Structures are given as structure tokens and as C-alpha cells.
Amino acid sequence: MKPSPRTLVLFAVLALLAAVPTLAAAFNQPFYLDLFRRIMIFAIAAASLNLILGYGGMVSFGHAAYLGIGAYAVGVLAHHGIHNGWLQWAVAIGGSALVALVIGAVSIRTSGIYFIMITLAFTQMLYYMGISIEEYGGDDGIRVAKLSQFEGLIDLANPTAFYYVVLALLAVVLLLVHRLVNSRFGMVIRAAKSNDARTRAIGFSPYPYRLAAFVIAGAICGLAGALLVNQTAYLTPEFMNWTRSGELMFMVILGGIGTTAGPLFGAAALLLLEDLLQGWSLLPKLVHNFWQFYLGIVLVLVVLFAKRGLAGLLRGSKDGADG
Amino acid sequence: MAEPMLVVENLRKSFGALAATDGVNLEVREGETHAIIGPNGAGKTTLISQLSGTLRTDEGSIRFAGEDITELPAPERSRKGLARSFQITSIYREFTALDNVALAVQAHAGHSFRFWRPARADAALRDPARAVLEEVGLGARAELVAANLAHGEQRQLEIAMALATRPRLLLLDEPVAGMGTDESLRMVEFLATLKGSKTMLLVEHDMDAVFTLADRISVLVYGRIIATGRPEEIRANPEVRAAYLGEEA
Numbered sequence: 303m304k305p306s307p308r309t310l311v312l313f314a315v316l317a318l319l320a321a322v323p324t325l326a327a328a329f330n331q332p333f334y335l336d337l338f339r340r341i342m343i344f345a346i347a348a349a350s351l352n353l354i355l356g357y358g359g360m361v362s363f364g365h366a367a368y369l370g371i372g373a374y375a376v377g378v379l380a381h382h383g384i385h386n387g388w389l390q391w392a393v394a395i396g397g398s399a400l401v402a403l404v405i406g407a408v409s410i411r412t413s414g415i416y417f418i419m420i421t422l423a424f425t426q427m428l429y430y431m432g433i434s435i436e437e438y439g440g441d442d443g444i445r446v447a448k449l450s451q452f453e454g455l456i457d458l459a460n461p462t463a464f465y466y467v468v469l470a471l472l473a474v475v476l477l478l479v480h481r482l483v484n485s486r487f488g489m490v491i492r493a494a495k496s497n498d499a500r501t502r503a504i505g506f507s508p509y510p511y512r513l514a515a516f517v518i519a520g521a522i523c524g525l526a527g528a529l530l531v532n533q534t535a536y537l538t539p540e541f542m543n544w545t546r547s548g549e550l551m552f553m554v555i556l557g558g559i560g561t562t563a564g565p566l567f568g569a570a571a572l573l574l575l576e577d578l579l580q581g582w583s584l585l586p587k588l589v590h591n592f593w594q595f596y597l598g599i600v601l602v603l604v605v606l607f608a609k610r611g612l613a614g615l616l617r618g619s620k621d622g623a624d625g
Numbered sequence: 626m627a628e629p630m631l632v633v634e635n636l637r638k639s640f641g642a643l644a645a646t647d648g649v650n651l652e653v654r655e656g657e658t659h660a661i662i663g664p665n666g667a668g669k670t671t672l673i674s675q676l677s678g679t680l681r682t683d684e685g686s687i688r689f690a691g692e693d694i695t696e697l698p699a700p701e702r703s704r705k706g707l708a709r710s711f712q713i714t715s716i717y718r719e720f721t722a723l724d725n726v727a728l729a730v731q732a733h734a735g736h737s738f739r740f741w742r743p744a745r746a747d748a749a750l751r752d753p754a755r756a757v758l759e760e761v762g763l764g765a766r767a768e769l770v771a772a773n774l775a776h777g778e779q780r781q782l783e784i785a786m787a788l789a790t791r792p793r794l795l796l797l798d799e800p801v802a803g804m805g806t807d808e809s810l811r812m813v814e815f816l817a818t819l820k821g822s823k824t825m826l827l828v829e830h831d832m833d834a835v836f837t838l839a840d841r842i843s844v845l846v847y848g849r850i851i852a853t854g855r856p857e858e859i860r861a862n863p864e865v866r867a868a869y870l871g872e873e874a
């Protein structure tokens with residue numbers, strides 16, 4: 303089958319991302335290595351949110367919780383002298399999955415505005431917990447002096463090596479989500495989003511499938527959290543701030559809800575735009591000081607005029623509902 | 626004789642002070658096409674929803690194939706062989722017709738915790754789904770997104786989804802509602818082909834359809850069944866004529 307324009311652009315973007323370290327070195331702009339690594343980490347988080355929000359119709363307004371759990375798993379273990387990366391990341395992923403299981407088990411029984419509120423409330427709870435634990439810096443946070451260690455395999459302190467690790471994980475996550483949403487499992491959560499009454503009448507009990515999707519999404523986002531704290535070398539409860547959850551939703555919607563490439567497009571667009579509007583002191587003050595306002599306008603326009611966001615501007619594969 | 630396929634006893638459902646189902650007793654025998662007629666707001670849809678498990682029952686019992694299913698949730702009833710269509714078409718609008726039916730097949734093909742293989746390339750789902758679409762006459766429309774089908778085709782699709790679950794009892798809530806005369810004739814013809822091989826409980830306002838299809842008819846008025854019998858008996862029943870057929874007879 304011929305790949306759709308959307309798929310082609312996705313591969314082109316991934317190829318460009320692979321070239322970033324070389325380009326950044328050639329132009330002596332190491333900052334961009336950092337920026338694009340950050341973009342990819344958020345793309346992983348957004349891809350996990352897209353799984354439940356875009357395909358499952360579960361509007362989780364607390365997805366930053368798992369960024370936080372992942373980051374705390376790494377940061378707290380490091381604080382206590384445990385630097386083994388495999389262990390840290392396993393705890394990050396497993397811990398996030400477990401928390402997602404608890405939050406999901408409660409919230410998936412509700413729908414609509416209640417679902418949004420419950421997921422938000424749980425995340426606020428974790429956020430305040432983070433703020434109140436003095437040992438890990440309270441609301442100031444703490445430095446993570448030593449990054450996750452993968453003895454003999456890879457050194458994350460090497461920016462380029464770390465970059466390629468993130469790129470590889472991003473590719474794996476995008477593929478994983480793509481396979482998931484087109485599998486039998488994925489068809490059930492998409493069906494339940496499309497028409498819940500029909501789905502039950504036809505013989506599916508959507509709850510366990512939705513919950514499983516919620517847990518998988520939490521686990522993937524936990525991995526993003528582990529990457530993020532290695533990126534910043536700093537642990538802070540701000541990872542779980544509700545505005546962070548909002549940003550992730552922003553990325554999913556801007557990039558194109560329910561599309562494979564959308565989260566990457568959305569994360570890139572948002573963080574590049576943010577960097578542009580915020581960073582260029584050459585821009586008139588009016589733009590520079592109110593950049594978030596302009597981002598807001600962009601989102602409103604996307605919601606009004608481009609239902610499937612940036613990815614929707616490119617033709618996807620033929621069978622309408624596909625990723 | 627064996628127990629009828631469906632036995633409903635003293636079924637009740639109230640919305641606030643309104644008794645929408647007010648002590649319904651009903652039997653549907655294996656192989657029969659049983660029609661339920663009654664004026665608007667009589668409680669026909671409420672009854673179907675109680676039978677399919679979409680609505681919880683306040684009181685009374687539902688036995689299906691010898692088993693009490695009164696407290697069973699809708700998905701489990703479906704897996705036991707109860708299928709329904711909705712009065713207001715209920716399909717997956719953004720999926721193709723084939724996807725719609727394949728989902729119905731999938732719901733009855735064991736658990737769906739299968740995470741990797743693309744469901745759309747799965748012959749175990751697609752082949753039976755395609756066969757059912759052919760059967761209802763939508764074979765040529767399989768790849769169309771359901772929202773783009775004509776109204777009548779969407780109703781057919783819904784019935785295809787019900788059939789794809791291989792039901793023992795089909796609950797059809799006004800299958801020809803909103804159809805043009807041609808469409809509705811074709812639908813009645815199609816349902817006639819199912820007659821005998823499928824047990825059907827059919828709610829319908831269209832009297833031509835009812836008298837063509839039904840082996841027996843029950844008349845529901847204000848949540849109560851006031852008469853059950855063969856079509857000619859119902860036509861002749863004075864109480865029914867007064868309550869319902871009156872305006873047409």
C-alpha cells in the first residue's frame with residue numbers, strides 16, 4: 303500500500319530529527335540539541351495522552367501526574383544513591399502504571415465533566431504532595447546530580463547519546479501506539495468513544511479495555527517523566543502542575559487528535575513557537591511579553607478551523623478513522 | 626412444550642411518577658416473529674431497553690432461553706444471544722460499514738486484549754462481516770464511512786451489526802422508521818427472509834409491515850399489554866380497535 307502524505311511527512315520529520323545533532327554541531331548551536339530533545343520527550347508524553355484522549359475519548363486533565371511520578375521515581379532513587387538506570391526507569395514506568403490503575407479505576411466509571419474533574423483532582427493531590435515533602439526540596443525541588451546510569455551501554459551525560467536514546471524511544475512509542483489503536487484492543491476503545499450504547503449493546507464491556515488503555519498511557523508517560531528529569535537534571539513538583547497537563551492537551555489538539563503523528567507535530571509546534579515568541583528579544587515588546595496570549599489564539603483557531611490539527615492538514619490513510 | 630425463548634413477568638419501570646412499563650407479561654416463542662404495537666409513548670422503547678439491558682428494571686423478571694437475565698448487564702445479554710436495533714439509528718458513524726460489522730463480530734470472538742495485529746487485516750473478523758453485509762444487501766457499500774450512507778442503508782447496517790452477533794433473539798425497535806416507501810418495502814422484504822430462522826421481537830408503527838411480518842402481535846397501551854394474538858385476532862379485537870387501531874380502521 304502506498305503511504306499517505308501524513309505518514310511520509312512523519313518519516314521526514316523523524317529523519318530531520320535524526321540529523322539535528324549533526325546540524326547543531328556544524329552550526330555550533332548546542333542549544334538546539336537540548337530543545338529538540340525536550341520536544342521529543344514531550345512528544346512521547348503527548349502520544350500517551352493521545353492514546354486515551356484522541357482514541358479513547360477519555361479527556362484526562364491530569365496527565366502530568368505521570369510525568370511527575372516518572373520524574374520522582376528517578377529523582378528520589380538518585381537522591382538515595384541508587385543510580386541504576388534500568389531500575390530507575392522500571393520504577394518510573396511501573397509506578398506510573400500503578401498510579402494510573404488507581405486513578406483510572408475510579409475515574410473511568412464517570413464521564414464528561416466529572417472525568418475531567420476527577421483526573422485533575424488526583425493530579426493536584428500528587429502535586430501538593432510533591433510540594434510538601436521537604437526532603438525532596440518541597441516546591442523548590444532538588445538538583446539531580448547524577449543522571450540515570452546505564453553502565454557500559456550508554457552515557458546520558460553525553461548530550462548526543464542521550465538525544466539518540468530519546469529519538470529511538472520516541473520512534474518505538476509512536477509505533478507502539480499506532481499498533482495499539484489499530485489492534486482489536488484499539489478498536490474497542492475507539493468504538494466505545496464513538497458510541498458507548500452501541501458498544502455495550504453489541505456485546506463489549508468497555509470498562510476493562512478503557513482501564514487498560516489508561517494504564518498503558520500512564521506507563522508511557524512515566525517513561526517520559528524519567529527522561530524529562532534526566533533532561534533537566536532537576537526534580538520539581540512543577541512537572542505535575544495542572545498547567546503542564548494543559549500543555550500536553552494543547553499539544554495533542556494542536557497536533558491532531560487521534561492521529562499517530564499528531565503528538566509529535568503538536569509538541570514541536572508548541573515548544574518551537576514558545577521558544578520563538580519567548581526567546582527573541584528582537585520581537586516587539588507586545589509580542590514578547592504576551593506570548594502565551596498569542597499561543598492561546600493559535601489554539602482557538604485550530605479548534606475552530608482545523609479539527610484534526612496540524613496532522614489534519616495532511617491527508618491520512620484512506621479508511622477514514624485510521625491513525 | 627419447552628419454555629418459550631423469552632418469558633417476561635410483571636415487568637415494571639417508572640420514570641418518576643410515570644409508569645412507562647406497568648406490569649408487562651409477555652412470551653416470545655422460538656422461531657416466531659412477535660410484533661409489539663401501540664401508540665406513541667406507550668412504552669415500547671422502554672420495554673425493548675429493559676429487555677436488552679440498556680435500562681435497569683424496577684420490578685419483575687425476564688427469562689431468556691431458560692435463564693433469569695433480569696439483573697444481567699447489556700453486554701452479557703448480547704453475548705447470550707440477545708441483539709437489538711435502536712429506534713434512533715445507532716452505529717459507528719466515523720467507521721466504515723465493514724468496520725461497524727467487524728466490531729460486532731469481534732465482540733463475540735473472545736476477549737479483545739489483543740494489542741498488536743491490525744484488526745482490519747484480520748480475516749477472522751472481516752470475512753464474516755463481509756458475508757453479513759452481503760446478506761443485508763450492503764456488500765457494495767462495505768468500504769464507505771457509515772455517516773455517508775443513506776438513512777435506509779444506515780438502518781440496514783444496524784441490523785447487519787445485530788445479525789453479526791449471531792443472535793437467538795432479535796429486538797428491533799421500529800426498523801422502518803423514517804424510511805421512504807421503497808426503502809421500507811425492501812427492509813420488510815429482507816426481514817421476511819429472516820422469518821422462521823430467527824426469533825424476532827419487532828416494535829413497529831407501520832401496520833403494513835406488522836401484518837406482513839408478524840406471527841403474533843401484542844398491543845401495548847400506557848405500559849400494559851392489553852391484548853396478544855394472531856394478526857386477525859388483533860384486527861378484530863374491539864378493545865384494540867378502540868385503543869389503537871381505531872383511528873386507522
Ligand SMILES: Nc1ncnc2c1ncn2[C@@H]1O[C@H](COP(=O)(O)OP(=O)(O)OP(=O)(O)O)[C@@H](O)[C@H]1O
Nearest residue numbers: 640643645663664665666667668669670671672712
Ligand atoms: N429516560 C426517560 N426519562 C423520563 N421519561 C421517559 C424516559 N424514556 C421514556 N420516557 C417516557 O416514558 C414513556 C414511554 O416512552 P417510550 O419511548 O418507551 O415510548 P414508545 O412507545 O417507544 O413511543 P414511540 O412510539 O414514540 O417511540 C413516554 O411517556 C416517555 O416520555
Ligand SMILES: [Mg+2]
Nearest residue numbers: 669670671712
Ligand atoms: Mg419508541
